[in-house]
Amino acid sequence: xxxxxxxxxxxxxxxxxxxxxxxxxxxxxxxxxxxxxxxxxxxxxxxxxxxxxxxxxxxxxxxxxxxxxxxxxxxxxxxxxxxxxxxxxxxxxxxxxxxxxxxxxxxxxxxxxxxxxxxxxxxxxxxxxxxxxxxxxxxxxxxxxxxxxxxxxxxxxxxxxxxxxxxxxxxxxxxxxxxxxxxxxxxxxxxxxxxxxxxxxxxxxxxxxxxxxxxxxxxxxxxxxxxxxxxxxxxxxxxxxxxxxxxxxxxxxxxxxxxxxxxxxxxxxxxxxxxxxxxxxxxxxx
Amino acid sequence: xxxxxxxxxxxxxxxxxxxxxxxxxxxxxxxxxxxxxxxxxxxxxxxxxxxxxxxxxxxxxxxxxxxxxxxxxxxxxxxxxxxxxxxxxxxxxxxxxxxxxxxxxxxxxxxxxxxxxxxxxxxxxxxxxxxxxxxxxxxxxxxxxxxxxxxxxxxxxxxxxxxxxxxxxxxxxxxxxxxxxxxxxxxxxxxxxxxxxxxxxxxxxxxxxxxxxxxxxxxxxxxxxxxxxxxxxxxxxxxxxxxxxxxxxxxxxxxxxxxxxxxxxxxxxxxxxxxxxxxxxxxxxxxxxxxxxxxxxxxxxxxxxxxxxxxxxxxxxxxxxxxxxxxxxx
Amino acid sequence: xxxxxxxxxxxxxxxxxxxxxxxxxxxxxxxxxxxxxxxxxxxxxxxxxxxxxxxxxxxxxxxxxxxxxxxxxxxxxxxxxxxxxxxxxxxxxxxxxxxxxxxxxxxxxxxxxxxxxxxxxxxxxxxxxxxxxxxxxxxxxxxxxxxxxxxxxxxxxxxxxxxxxxxxxxxxxxxxxxxxxxxxxxxxxxxxxxxxxxxxxxxxxxxxxxxxxxxxxxxxxxxxxxxxxxxxxxxxxxxxxxxxxxxxxxxxxx
Numbered sequence: 097x098x099x100x101x102x103x104x105x106x107x108x109x110x111x112x113x114x115x116x117x118x119x120x121x122x123x124x125x126x127x128x129x130x131x132x133x134x135x136x137x138x139x140x141x142x143x144x145x146x147x148x149x150x151x152x153x154x155x156x157x158x159x160x161x162x163x164x165x166x167x168x169x170x171x172x173x174x175x176x177x178x179x180x181x182x183x184x185x186x187x188x189x190x191x192x193x194x195x196x197x198x199x200x201x202x203x204x205x206x207x208x209x210x211x212x213x214x215x216x217x218x219x220x221x222x223x224x225x226x227x228x229x230x231x232x233x234x235x236x237x238x239x240x241x242x243x244x245x246x247x248x249x250x251x252x253x254x255x256x257x258x259x260x261x262x263x264x265x266x267x268x269x270x271x272x273x274x275x276x277x278x279x280x281x282x283x284x285x286x287x288x289x290x291x292x293x294x295x296x297x298x299x300x301x302x303x304x305x306x307x308x309x310x311x312x313x314x315x316x317x318x319x320x321x322x323x324x325x326x327x328x329x330x331x332x333x334x335x336x337x338x339x340x341x342x343x344x345x346x347x348x349x350x351x352x353x354x355x356x357x358x359x360x361x362x363x364x365x366x367x368x369x370x371x372x373x374x375x376x377x378x379x380x381x382x
Numbered sequence: 383x384x385x386x387x388x389x390x391x392x393x394x395x396x397x398x399x400x401x402x403x404x405x406x407x408x409x410x411x412x413x414x415x416x417x418x419x420x421x422x423x424x425x426x427x428x429x430x431x432x433x434x435x436x437x438x439x440x441x442x443x444x445x446x447x448x449x450x451x452x453x454x455x456x457x458x459x460x461x462x463x464x465x466x467x468x469x470x471x472x473x474x475x476x477x478x479x480x481x482x483x484x485x486x487x488x489x490x491x492x493x494x495x496x497x498x499x500x501x502x503x504x505x506x507x508x509x510x511x512x513x514x515x516x517x518x519x520x521x522x523x524x525x526x527x528x529x530x531x532x533x534x535x536x537x538x539x540x541x542x543x544x545x546x547x548x549x550x551x552x553x554x555x556x557x558x559x560x561x562x563x564x565x566x567x568x569x570x571x572x573x574x575x576x577x578x579x580x581x582x583x584x585x586x587x588x589x590x591x592x593x594x595x596x597x598x599x600x601x602x603x604x605x606x607x608x609x610x611x612x613x614x615x616x617x618x619x620x621x622x623x624x625x626x627x628x629x630x631x632x633x634x635x636x637x638x639x640x641x642x643x644x645x646x647x648x649x650x651x652x653x654x655x656x657x658x659x660x661x662x663x664x665x666x667x668x669x670x671x672x673x674x675x676x677x678x679x680x681x682x683x684x685x686x687x688x689x690x691x692x693x694x695x696x697x698x699x700x701x702x703x704x705x706x707x708x709x710x711x712x
Numbered sequence: 713x714x715x716x717x718x719x720x721x722x723x724x725x726x727x728x729x730x731x732x733x734x735x736x737x738x739x740x741x742x743x744x745x746x747x748x749x750x751x752x753x754x755x756x757x758x759x760x761x762x763x764x765x766x767x768x769x770x771x772x773x774x775x776x777x778x779x780x781x782x783x784x785x786x787x788x789x790x791x792x793x794x795x796x797x798x799x800x801x802x803x804x805x806x807x808x809x810x811x812x813x814x815x816x817x818x819x820x821x822x823x824x825x826x827x828x829x830x831x832x833x834x835x836x837x838x839x840x841x842x843x844x845x846x847x848x849x850x851x852x853x854x855x856x857x858x859x860x861x862x863x864x865x866x867x868x869x870x871x872x873x874x875x876x877x878x879x880x881x882x883x884x885x886x887x888x889x890x891x892x893x894x895x896x897x898x899x900x901x902x903x904x905x906x907x908x909x910x911x912x913x914x915x916x917x918x919x920x921x922x923x924x925x926x927x928x929x930x931x932x933x934x935x936x937x938x939x940x941x942x943x944x945x946x947x948x949x950x951x952x953x954x955x956x957x958x959x960x961x962x963x964x965x966x
Contacts (some may be wrong), residue, residue, distance in 0.1 A: 133503050135640075183691060189503050190448050194647055195690040197640045201683030209677055322514045322636065329507045360522050366515035370496060373508065377499035578826040578833045581817050585806055592804045595766065597792035597821035597879055606827060 100230050105351050111240050113347020114247035118302035119320055120327040120339045121254060122295025128334025129270035130288050132181055133189050135196035138321025139203035140296040144169050144303030146207060149216050149312045158221050162304045166297055173296025177289050185288075204315065213314055218307035239308050246305060250298075251340060258336060267291070323350075326365055330372045332379030341380060388655065389705030396655055404561060407554055422553055423625075428665045429560040430621045433567045435645040435657035437614035440571060442643065443652030444580075445607045446587035448506050450639050451493070451513025455486040455612040457634030459619025461520055462486070464532035464629050472539035475550075479538070483616045489516075490612025494605045501590075513636050521631040531630030534623055550624055563621060564658070567614060571654055574610070583607050587652070648689050650698025659697050718777070719744040719913055720765070720796070720883055725774035725784070727760050734760040736937045737774065742883070742930075747909035749916045749928035757937035758917045759801065762887045765915070766798045767791035792821065797881030799872045801888040807861030811852055811871055814860050815843035818878035843878050850874035851904060866897030873904065883913040890920045902926055925949075 123137045144165055151161035176199070184192050219225065220239040227235035258264040266287050269276050278284050303316075310316075327346050331338025346365055353364030372380065388396070402409075406425060411418050434456050441447040462482035467473040497508040520526045527533070540548040550556050574580045582603050585593045590600045623629040632638065641664070649660025667685060671678035693699070718741035727735040735757045742748050752758050763769040765776060767788035776784040778794055786794075805814050816833065819842040820826050834840065847853050850870045855863065860871055869889060876884060889905065890898050902923050908914060909927055918924050924931070925945065932942040933954050941954050948954055 127503065133506060180687065187690075187694070189506060190442070190643075190647065191690050191694065193448065193450065193506060193640070194644060195687050197644070198683040198686030198690070201679045201686065205677050205679035205683065209680075318637075322511065325507045326511050329504070329511055333504060333507070359524065360519075362518035362522055363515065366511060366518070369511055370515075373496050373499075377496075378504065573832075574829055576832045576834070577830055578820050578823065578828045578836065578839075580829075581813070581820065581833045582826045585809070585817055588806050588808070589804060591768070591788075592800070592806075593817075594788045595768070595792060595798060595800070595804075596818050596875065597789050598826060599787070599789045603826070 100234050103230070104234065104236055105355055106348075107236060107240065107244070109348035109351035110344065111244040111247070111347070112351055113344040114244055114251065115302050115306055116320070116323060116327055116347055117251060117340050117343035118247055119299045120324040120331075120343050121251075121336050122298045123324050124328045124331065124334055124336060124339045125267065125291055126295050127328070129267060129291050130181075130185070132184060132292075133192045133196070134181075134292075134295075135193060135321065136176070136199035136203060137196075137295065137299055137324065138317035138319075139200055140169055140173060140299035140317070141303040141320045142207060142315075142317030143172065143203070144300030145307050145312045145316060146211055146303075147300070148304035148307045149218050150211065152218055152307075158218060158308070162301070165300055165304045169300025170293040170297035173300075174289050174293040176296075177292035181292065182285075182288075200318070203317070208314060215314075216312040218312065220308035237309075243305055243309065247302075250301075254336065263290075323365065326369045328379075330369055330379055332382030335379070335381035338379055338381035388653075389702065392701055392705030395701075395705075400565075404558075407557060419553070422557055424665070424669065426553075426557045426560045426625055427622070428661055429564045430618050430625065431642070431645065431665065432564050432658040432661040433618040433621070434615055434642050435649070435661045436567055436571055436654055437611040437618065438642050439646050439651055439654055439657045440574075440583075440607055440611045440614075442646050443654075443657075444575065444587050445583045445604050446590070447498070447604060447608065448643075449497075449509040449608075449611075450506050450636060450643065451509035451511070451516070452611070452615055452642060453636070453638035454493070454513040454516035454634045455490055455615035456619040456622070456638070456642075457520070457629065457631070458489055458516060459483065459486045459616030460623035460629035460633055461526055461532060461619075462616070463538070463620045463623045464534050465526060467534050467536070467538065469535060472536045473534075475538040475540045479617070479620055482620045483613045486616025486619065487609050487613035490609045490615075491605070494608035494612070498601055498604050498608060510636055510639070513634065513639050517631050517635045520634060529631060531628055534627050534629075537624055537627070556625060560621060560625070563617070567617070568654060568658070571614075575654075579603065579606065644686055644689070648693070648696055650696025650702075653696075653698040653702070656696050656698030656701075663697065718742055719779060720915075721777050722761075722765070723775040723777065725761070725764055725776060726772050727757075727764055727769060728772045734937050735764060735771075738934070738937075738939045739774075740932050740939060740942055742913060742915055744913050745911075746930055747905075747914040747916065747928045748930040748932065749918060749924040750932045750934060751918065751921075751924060752934035752940075755936075756934040758934055759887065760937075761934065762798065762885055762917055765791075766796055766885055792879060792881075795880075795882040796885060797876040797879045797883070798885040799876045799887060799889060801891055803865070803868045803872060805860040805863075805868055805871050805875065807859065809860055810857050811847060811860055811863070811874070812843060812856040814871055815846045815874050815878040816840060818875040819843040819846065819880075821879055842880065846874045846878035849877050849908075851900070864897075866893055866900065869893065869897070869901065870904065873908075877908075881912065883915065884908060885915045885917075887917050888919060889916070890918060890923050898923065 119141050123134060126132050126134050147165035147168055148158065148161045151164050152158045155161055180195060184195060224239045224242050227237045229235045258267055266282050269280055270287065323346060327339055327342040330345060331342030345368060349364050349368045350361065354361040357364060407422065410421055414421055438449065438452045441449050459482045462485045463478055466478045466481055493512045497505055497512060500508055521529050537550040539546065540550065548555050548559060550559065575584060582593060582598050586600050586603060594600050645660035645664050646657045648664055649658065650656030668682060671681045721741040723739050724737040725735055726737055738761060750758055750761065760769065764771050767786050767790065771784050774784065775782045783791060783794060809817065816839060819839045820833065823839065847856055850873045852867065852870050852874055855867065860868065863871060873889065890901055893901060898920065905927050916928060928945055930943065931945050931948040933940040933948060941948050941951050
């Protein structure tokens with residue numbers, strides 16, 4: 097593998113990691129703050145992707161489609177929190193697992209009812225649909241760079257919101273000690289609803305902006321969900337910092353795994369997880 | 383948490399249901415005529431899943447370990463049978479069955495060792511991830527047939543001194559093999575739960591900290607339970623692969639794990655007979671929904687949500703209440 | 713002080729949670745077959761101390777010496793097997809087990825291992841005997857077949873003690889055995905504890921002063937995570953520092 101190839105794989109790994117972070121950060125926050133283990137989180141990723149594909153077909157613009165799909169994903173997330181998840185705060189994790197598993201089945205099937213079983217692709221916006229030439233034979237698509245840029249900006253924004261704003265203070269208080277939130281006089285219902293909606297929106301956004309580089313297909317949410325679980329396990333449940341590190345680790349492990357051990361690429365990710373668990377049973381930041 | 387004794391009335395009811403099931407090959411033929419063969423196959427499959435559900439109940443209902451990767455040991459058992467069977471002749475069941483069960487138990491030892499150090503939500507996530515690790519291992523490995531799965535063309539032979547004892551190719555024979563295995567696993571787990579080991583494991587599910595305070599190392603007992611449950615799941619996997627002559631990576635996947643977990647909860651965890659009922663109810667509901675609509679996952683998902691919200695103690699909870707009421711009344 | 717004076721002692725035992733020092737250099741010695749009470753206001757670090765003694769928490773520093781051997785940092789199950797039994801402040805019985813099954817489980821922990829898979833737990837004679845004796849000793853002999861969850865609160869506290877006794881300990885560490893009890897229940901429990909004080913080394917963490925003065929021979933007072941004073945009951949009661957810091961006006965009543 098020459099240096100350019102390595103660079104390309106490195107960029108791909110980072111881009112994949114950043115995308116995973118968008119989804120995993122919501123998962124880890126929803127657990128950290130609300131104490132809810134949400135298996136249906138991957139469904140929002142799928143929802144975002146399908147909405148983007150569908151709305152891009154209607155509006156003719158992926159950009160518009162992404163912007164439209166955001167409030168939709170957030171709204172659906174909020175509705176689910178109010179209607180179903182709210183009943184589970186006092187129940188144990190087992191019930192949460194089962195209820196959100198039921199939700200996955202409904203989401204997956206609803207997707208088939210509305211949009212069918214076909215696999216779709218979405219073209220990158222014309223403005224970003226070109227490549228940077230690296231050597232005579234190698235080039236790197238600008239859309240992927242833009243994608244990394246967007247995810248990177250969002251990660252920084254998330255860091256600023258969490259560390260500098262009032263909402264962020266609630267989030268930090270909630271993640272370190274759930275009982276403290278109520279004691280601080282915070283509207284718990286509102287906070288939980290918002291966190292769930294933001295998590296859903298982030299996952300939906302990740303799904304929407306990933307459409308030009310990966311296909312829109314049934315069951316796509318499941319794969320991402322499991323990887324995000326791995327990310328959260330590695331990073332430490334409830335830690336956004338850990339989710340970021342875990343996501344980068346998994347993004348790179350997956351990408352380089354495909355290069356070095358193509359036959360067992362999916363396996364490498366779990367190998368990394370097992371190694372981290374042997375070293376730190378509760379993840380890197382816990 | 384298990385209550386070691388099942389009320390008498392309930393025991394009688396359950397025995398009656400078991401008898402009706404055991405006699406299905408007789409009355410089913412008359413009642414269902416055209417669909418009989420299909421139903422025989424279905425019921426055999428459900429009994430095998432019931433074994434898997436009971437093994438998960440040992441973890442979830444007794445030891446308080448919510449595993450979302452339990453199907454991995456089920457699928458692994460099935461794959462071991464497929465890989466140990468010669469292509470065109472029958473494998474010796476007396477060799478492949480222990481080998482498959484031992485492999486599942488061994489895998490459970492490794493996974494258990496790594497995951498039992500965590501607890502609660504962490505344990506759920508870690509077992510889920512390890513389950514998927516198993517899924518991808520077989521999904522990606524060419525030797526085991528990749529995503530197409532692996533076949534067992536000739537069912538294992540059950541022989542003693544050259545005499546064939548059971549012909550597993552016979553649907554009727556295999557129905558009773560599955561029934562026998564289900565009853566045997568129930569009895570095995572009952573004995574296990576009444577043993578010193580079983581008492582400690584049951585207590586861990588209620589209050590692990592206290593059990594440790596009494597002088598038991600909870601981690602060792604949880605690991606042992608995890609290994610036993612993995613071995614029993616491997617047994618179920620061997621039976622399932624024998625029945626269908628086929629095993630696919632999906633049998634290790636997390637949807638399968640979640641599906642079995644639903645059986646345990648629907649039936650009533652910590653009761654052993656509950657998960658068996660759960661397997662029957664869920665699979666028959668599945669069958670009913672499937673015959674009604676292509677989009678059967680919608681009512682299935684709704685059913686699961688309804689169970690969680692409305693029936694947290696499962697069907698067994700209702701039945702135990704009924705059994706106790708009757709006992710109190712007399 | 714030579715090691716042989718004490719069956720159990722702590723030396724500079726310290727526990728820090730984050731920035732909070734819950735126990736700071738606590739040094740206390742417990743003599744064999746002596747009833748030793750540890751008292752102190754809420755938040756004095758008594759519960760932390762008990763958890764450090766019994767392995768439920770790992771000390772940040774210092775030693776716990778059992779017959780001269782340092783057991784600090786041993787896990788709780790190992791500490792229990794070394795002969796230090798503890799009861800819990802919050803009732804911690806197994807509600808869906810009968811009383812007898814509760815004590816039998818406890819007694820079972822003295823088998824070399826409970827990794828015994830096939831013989832029913834009820835067929836181990838020595839274990840059952842030990843469990844029965846513990847129930848009798850705690851005054852619950854007649855309730856053996858009752859579900860623990862169906863007992864009265866006071867009886868559950870007795871069962872809590874019975875479970876500790878069933879583990880055949882040398883040293884009993886009792887964490888507020890009278891917590892939440894009514895007057896009559898308390899009197900019964902005090903009687904039980906007085907009896908136990910004759911046969912065991914008793915370490916009693918308690919709020920109820922009447923009970924402490926009735927049972928204990930030696931008193932240690934903790935304040936803000938440190939040991940304020942330790943010594944014979946009368947001496948500590950008379951101590952100015954203790955009265956100022958803790959016993960306050962109420963102490964004059966005694």
